[in-house]
Amino acid sequence: MERGAYMDIKSLHTFLKVADEKSISRVAGQLFISQPALSLQIRKLEESFGHKLLIRTNKGVQLTEAGQILEAHARSILTIYNQAFEEANKLFGDRHVIRIDSNITLATYALPCAVYEAQAQAQFKDYYFDLSFSTVNPVEKNIINGMSDVGYVHKKSEYHDIRYVKIGSDRLILAASKEFSVPERLTLEELKRYKLIQLNDKFNERKPLMESLHCDISDFNIAISLDSTESAKTAVFKGFGLSFLPASSVKKELSTGLLKEVTIEDFAEEYPVYLCYLKENESNPRLKPFLDYLKDRKTLDFC
Template structure:
């Protein structure tokens, strides 16, 4: 069986789109379609039902998809172990969401590196949904995300809890507001695909308020850019407490309490269910889920 074709099939199902999968795999759409047809021909079964709405697995496709997940994980493990044998320096690749990856994790990685000087550590920072995609398509093997993923192919381990709080410039003459008063303030949100925006949206929907009811002036895909906007007096935003604690302590930003709104969540380490963590991945997982993790 051609494992390249099998991976193309797997990624297509994950993205539910030939065009999105082709973009991710760096293939043309006709090239990807040909690979899928060749796999179906090789197996003698129709695996996908194609339509304008995306792709849907046939019964045969469901069987192949379940095995594909296992086979591709085995392939990754083989390549990893062979590569480790050929290299003198062991490597650790971590995918992380922005809120913890840009602020808390650098100190954790620094301390972990001091304990394991032989290790080459790399971290990729994206929003949580992108980290989950990279895990599912085997681009990374361990990830750190905000919130519990709605993805039953992943195992998770609790790291720590946090809260999205409304913060404004220290010059703001308010400490406590109602939801109605918040509607009048210029609000900055994270991008559409971020978990932070999803949490804010859900919290307000539970109170019968839509994001469209709020005075959203713009969205940014960087917590640091949002902080800069607030410091410049452009608006207010819901940000994780873990990333604004220093500014709150220094009096550069201030927390504004909103009536009836409390947005709590957890950070998790996650990895594919059938993936066997390497020695160093397991050591890092144990380290970051312990009280030794040394967040900045």
Template sequence: MHIEYFNYFYQVAKVKSISKVAKQIHISQSALSQQIQKLEDSLGFKLLERSNKGVTLTEMGEIVLKYSENIINTYDKMLSELEHGNEDTNTVHMEACPSISNYALPCSLYIIKEKFPSHKYELITNISSKIKDNVSNDISDLGFVYKKSDDPNLNYYKVGANRFVLVSSYYYNIPKEITVDEMMEYPMISMIVQDEVKDEIGNLLNKSNCSYDDMNILFQLDSIEAVKSSLHKKHGVAFLPYIAIKEELYNKHFKIINIKDFDVNINVFMVTKKEGHPSKAVEEFSKTFKEIGEKSFC
């Protein structure tokens, strides 16, 4: 079985079209279809339902898709290590949730890099569930996530907390302090990837006999910067990490709206693999980060 089979299947499953992927990778549609057929024959299961409208995943196809990305990423990492040899042992591969990756860690990396100038750091933004999977599967050396999981292969070390605040444009017509019931009336801009934030807000709303589904969600966006852009246009309000809006608050572009008895604080954990064999660079990074912790965040 060739790794290309998984790669082809993964691309087709994501796009839901054999013809579109065939054009993108510059091979014929029939040749691509044959490659996926070989994967199906090798596994002994039909993975795709084909029709004039495109393709859909079978139940077995859903299972294969779940593991395909890890298989491809692991293979690519192996090739990278083979290509660079010992050089790659000085590289620390890490992943973090968007607000941590974009707004907290850059300063930490700079501080640790000064201490270990020969180290190389590769930081990728991802969602918590994938970060945990990638650390468990040796695709990443360590990660920074909001919540622990039940995976017995992983270690968690609390490195701080991220405070999420309700924020709006400085000129948006809303009082500086409101109640939970009042908050429910304002148009809310939410982030698609913030599952942990959604859960924490939902738990706090439940204490006020409300639910997350009762909120006036205007739309959902996939990045903090996209949410900021909507706030600048006075489209509504949003929960954002305080660390991501400090500049806008200082320049009076945004303002924080205080909600009575409603504080959203989410712990940040560094996650590593229990039974792994980390390089010296990974061990030194992990040890140093535990020492400097949250105070090194930007």
């Protein structure tokens, strides 16, 4: 493992908890994760740091000499980080800042309306919502690192200290411009005769799409590969071909008739939307009201 690859704010915070409590099992209970999951976090931190940090004794765990060095510096790092966080929050006065992270599709077509509705609630009049989308790190990694408070994802990952709550769903549809000459319904073999506009694989939609179609991407006539949903929509508008797009991204265009949906026989690709956050933040006084509001709604409204 590359040195420093697992050296993030969350892992340092967990390490200090273990150093203070001298017990992995006790800290695991406090963080609502299993003991093996916490042990794995510590082991990854040791691999990243390049030294063994803890030793087990009859009285629990103790720090090695390298662990004592990291402990001292970790406390300084967290102090500086917390000071920076507090200073940044002062920019918003007494308002509570909630940092929300997601993929670009949800950040563009769902979260603005969802956040607008939340801000209309009296209980959130003193809240400021900061929306962003991830292009490098997974959403969960940004939450663990303290860069985001809550996130929206389409798939659960193996992060043991993250809570996932399903709050909605989206689906992939085959979109065409209203003038594009194509039947309302196609078989899979008929689809292969048309030019397709595909999204780059950074959207993580290609593999599940091909699995649902029981095909390989090489079976299709790919006209162009684009790196954003909006550019794919523009190509469809221009009549360059058909494209599988999230229904949330073309909701307005379908309702106004600018685009039309082409049905593929025996194909239905619906996928969930999960709210995710650190389990330990379920009792955080700044986040709990907002988390409760989102979970009580049990839905995500798309713009």
